[in-house]
Amino acid sequence: MEKFDAIILGGGPAGLTAGIYLARAKQSVLIVDQGSVGGQIILTHKVANYPGVPETSGYQLAGNMKKQAKEFGCKIVSSSKVTKMDLISDQKTIEVDGEDVYTSDSVIIASGGEPRSLGLESEKRLKGKGVSYCATCDGDFFQDQDIVVVGGGNSALEEAVSLTAYARSVTIVHEFDHFQAYASAVKEASEHPKINFILESNVVDFKGKESLESVIVKNLKDGSEQELAVTGAFIFIGYVPRSEAFKGILDINDRGEIIVDRDMKTGVKGVFAAGDVISKRYRQITTAVSDGTIAALSVLEYKNKK
Amino acid sequence: MLQTNLNHIESASQLNQIISENENVMVCCGRMGPMCLPVYDVMENLEDKYENVKFFDMAFDSPEAGVIRNLPECSTFAGLPFTVYYKNGKVVKATSSIQTKDEVKTILNEKFGN
Numbered sequence: 287m288e289k290f291d292a293i294i295l296g297g298g299p300a301g302l303t304a305g306i307y308l309a310r311a312k313q314s315v316l317i318v319d320q321g322s323v324g325g326q327i328i329l330t331h332k333v334a335n336y337p338g339v340p341e342t343s344g345y346q347l348a349g350n351m352k353k354q355a356k357e358f359g360c361k362i363v364s365s366s367k368v369t370k371m372d373l374i375s376d377q378k379t380i381e382v383d384g385e386d387v388y389t390s391d392s393v394i395i396a397s398g399g400e401p402r403s404l405g406l407e408s409e410k411r412l413k414g415k416g417v418s419y420c421a422t423c424d425g426d427f428f429q430d431q432d433i434v435v436v437g438g439g440n441s442a443l444e445e446a447v448s449l450t451a452y453a454r455s456v457t458i459v460h461e462f463d464h465f466q467a468y469a470s471a472v473k474e475a476s477e478h479p480k481i482n483f484i485l486e487s488n489v490v491d492f493k494g495k496e497s498l499e500s501v502i503v504k505n506l507k508d509g510s511e512q513e514l515a516v517t518g519a520f521i522f523i524g525y526v527p528r529s530e531a532f533k534g535i536l537d538i539n540d541r542g543e544i545i546v547d548r549d550m551k552t553g554v555k556g557v558f559a560a561g562d563v564i565s566k567r568y569r570q571i572t573t574a575v576s577d578g579t580i581a582a583l584s585v586l587e588y589k590n591k592k
Numbered sequence: 593m594l595q596t597n598l599n600h601i602e603s604a605s606q607l608n609q610i611i612s613e614n615e616n617v618m619v620c621c622g623r624m625g626p627m628c629l630p631v632y633d634v635m636e637n638l639e640d641k642y643e644n645v646k647f648f649d650m651a652f653d654s655p656e657a658g659v660i661r662n663l664p665e666c667s668t669f670a671g672l673p674f675t676v677y678y679k680n681g682k683v684v685k686a687t688s689s690i691q692t693k694d695e696v697k698t699i700l701n702e703k704f705g706n
């Protein structure tokens with residue numbers, strides 16, 4: 287069993303920032319990430335609103351944060367799942383991949399968010415065979431083909447426009463009669479000759495044996511269904527907080543967000559949370575690094591008072 | 593060449609040599625993109641645990657990567673990365689798009705044993 291001054295669950299901007307602050311304060315820090323270190327920003331082609339960093343790629347920014355955390359001495363374990371945890375006892379324990387056990391008296395949860403999926407069995411089966419969550423990755427497979435984009439937020443509208451560089455037509459399917467996006471994004475998509483809209487509707491099934499051949503779209507007002515012949519479907523229906531693992535341990539609201547106070551303290555002694563997983567209004571890299579900083583400083587204060 | 597810590601395959605002939613000389617080979621063919629990076633990361637993590645498997649990446653946009661892009665097993669793929677598993681020189685499994693560590697481990701255990 288290896289002991290650390292602090293364990294951080296999640297290596298996105300919030301977790302890495304907390305790691306940097308704690309390691310600089312001479313604390314031994316373990317960062318465990320169940321996926322790739324960097325979090326959601328590695329999904330971002332272009333980051334242009336992080337102060338002091340002129341336009342960069344999300345991958346580059348995440349890589350720099352990871353390097354900085356490592357150089358200050360954080361131990362980083364990626365692609366590794368937390369298989370057991372005790373957050374309630376004074377000595378918290380975290381078991382990783384059913385093998386390694388780590389302990390600490392403070393834990394920061396920075397598990398962020400994940401793309402929301404439609405939750406359809408056919409969506410899972412056809413992932414990578416027509417169903418995609420990343421326009422920059424997979425757009426060029428759909429040269430001169432008809433595709434749908436599901437969603438009505440900024441990501442959906444912006445990615446729909448970017449996909450017109452490849453596709454013959456892009457149909458946006460959205461559940462409401464209005465969009466939750468900036469006016470400029472709505473205007474650009476609405477005025478694009480290759481983009482069509484089907485509003486107040488949902489995709490309820492993906493059809494195709496080996497790869498996507500069509501989608502079934504249901505009109506939410508009258509219940510009628512239509513089949514659209516498309517070979518691609520890009521899904522951008524928002525993000526959900528990754529808090530499932532902490533249900534029953536921490537206070538979580540009905541949106542799945544962990545409730546913290548202004549010092550990032552949860553209701554459990556020695557457990558802090560930061561970033562997109564907490565209950566807050568704005569989710570950006572800057573707000574995540576701010577939360578991570580506060581959580582780290584609160585951990586230091588907690589240790590000093592012990 | 594991809595900026596990963598994996599060993600890289602740069603040509604079709606190198607791939608053919610590797611799969612003829614090694615019983616179990618996993619090759620992830622992708623870009624430095626959001627769906628590919630997690631798979632490289634998983635492979636880097638599993639390298640030590642699966643000593644019976646050789647792990648490689650290959651740049652999707654290299655003309656040489658046609659050796660993977662044009663495999664019949666990948667003909668319906670439309671999501672990066674294309675990940676191919678070879679046993680004794682033959683394709684035994686291929687996947688498209690992002691995969692989790694558990695998904696990769698299941699394939700490695702099923703196809704290559706451990």
Ligand SMILES: Cc1cc2nc3c(=O)[nH]c(=O)nc-3n(C[C@H](O)[C@H](O)[C@H](O)COP(=O)(O)OP(=O)(O)OC[C@H]3O[C@@H](n4cnc5c(N)ncnc54)[C@H](O)[C@@H]3O)c2cc1C
Pocket residue numbers: 295296297298299300301318319320321322323324325326327329330332333334335368396397398399400441528531560561562563569570571572574
């Ligand atoms: C497509 C896209 C574009 C964006 N563009 C911008 C932009 O241009 N500018 C901007 O400011 N913001 C942008 N954002 C928002 C920004 O990326 C997020 O607000 C920020 O990444 C949140 O950081 P985080 O550390 O809280 O969480 P995340 O980035 O989500 O990181 C959480 C990490 O925790 C890991 N994890 C999850 N659960 C567990 C667990 N149980 N145990 C261990 N690890 C776990 C995950 O694998 C992940 O690596 C964008 C988001 C997306 C999706």
